Amino acid sequence: MFILxxxxxxxxxxxxxxxxLICPYPKPANLIAYLALATFVIVHGLQAWxxxxxxxxxxxxxxxxxxxxIFLFGVFEALSWKQKKSK
Known part of the structure; x- marks a missing residue:
């Protein structure tokens, strides 16, 4: 349940x-969202790799x-692998 x-x-x-990216947020929020998206892509890309x-x-x-x-769900997909292997 926690993984889902x-x-x-x-x-x-x-x-x-x-x-x-489609409809930008107001000025300070969109910069934070761009930075968060770049961070998400880098971290999840490294994890997937x-x-x-x-x-x-x-x-x-x-x-x-x-x-x-793995790229989309990150650590939760890895946890679901572990859960499937333990069963």
Whole structure:
């Protein structure tokens, strides 16, 4: 339940930050949103790159959207992997 709640919050944050690209917020808020979006892209990109490098080629071919889910949901996707492996 905690992981699902975290994923929903991440989707809300991504939509909030990407909406700023379509319809910019007022002056000081849009700069903060641009900075937050850049930070999100860099941090989640690094996390997706690191976690995808740990995947075997078989795991990558089985689920092509795994790296995208890592990029979107970050640590919550990694936690869901851990939860699935423990079951």
């Amino acid at each position: 709640f975290g994923k929903i919050i991440y989707l809300f944050i991504w939509s909030f930050l990407l909406f700023n 690191l976690l995808s490098s740990t995947l075997s080629s078989q795991e990558k071919s089985q689920d092509r959207f795994k790296v995208l889910r």
